[in-house]
């Protein structure tokens with residue numbers, strides 16, 4: 001090979017243009033020898049169970065690539081557990097994991113004592129070389145061989161693995177993995193939800209390690225171009241917008257699970273939430289309205305504030321339909337209270353409502369009571385909304 005990785009390691013600021021034809025050649029045919037070597041190793045280990053070890057504070061690059069590896073390995077009957085010892089600290093990472101259902105496990109050092117590590121025939125280090133993981137020494141003590149190291153950090157020492165793909169001049173491990181996919185280790189299929197979500201995660205990993213592509217090189221752009229055929233732009237957008245707490249994410253998750261879509265309206269009750277998290281309701285509505293064929297989303301829940309001894313139903317409406325006036329819609333749906341005040345109103349594209357719970361405040365320390373109370377409000381609100389959404393069948397037929 002004319003362009004050796006050693007050269008680029010020595011001078012990482014190499015100019016791409018000076019060896020353009022060779023680079024392009026390499027980009028279009030990404031290191032087939034390496035891919036072939038990995039294919040053979042996967043084949044040799046078919047049926048194995050492996051551990052994919054991430055750094056203690058996984059970032060989008062390591063999260064997405066670990067997932068991509070798991071999906072590739074599955075093609076060879078290898079089942080992988082993706083583990084990390086530290087914490088998912090950044091909101092965006094929590095969002096990425098939540099919204100894509102990225103399969104990972106947190107293993108504390110203490111919990112290792114109770115684990116049977118003998119079920120694993122190998123481990124894989126992705127986007128790290130073990131130096132940033134507390135888990136690796138224990139894994140090594142358990143005599144689990146290192147099957148592969150795939151990383152773009154500069155070499156951290158002489159850790160031996162059956163397969164090593166270290167590319168210090170590559171900006172993101174996601175670029176390496178995208179090239180693996182492109183070379184046919186796993187044929188992405190945009191009709192498979194998991195593939196779309198993994199491609200979205202890889203796009204996020206690639207973007208985040210290249211400062212939103214500002215630092216990207218040609219091979220990263222080519223990788224992004226390939227991923228663009230499969231990824232879900234709206235899902236990525238939702239991940240990127242996230243500076244949300246875990247509890248907020250949980251509310252959004254509930255809204256996704258509970259939503260009912262009728263006549264282009266998406267309606268979701270999310271149950272109880274803390275006062276501090278009330279902002280999760282409009283955020284959930286923002287998210288639900290991005291669904292295909294939905295123009296208006298309404299999300300509501302019972303917000304409770306123990307200090308104030310207060311419970312109130314809070315709801316949010318978001319619409320992209322120009323002809324729908326949120327203010328009018330909410331006033332018509334919920335009407336007025338005993339004093340003639342409306343329960344809510346709105347502005348362009350958005351609206352909200354608050355319905356006091358008053359006398360029914362409190363849980364009586366009974367889960368059943370809380371549940372019944374929620375069902376009553378949930379049913380009533382849905383019914384009011386459905387009278388406007390589909391006037392003909394305003395009774396609740398669904399369960």
Ligand SMILES: [Mn+2]
Pocket residue numbers: 061062127152171172173209
């Ligand atoms: Mn990385």
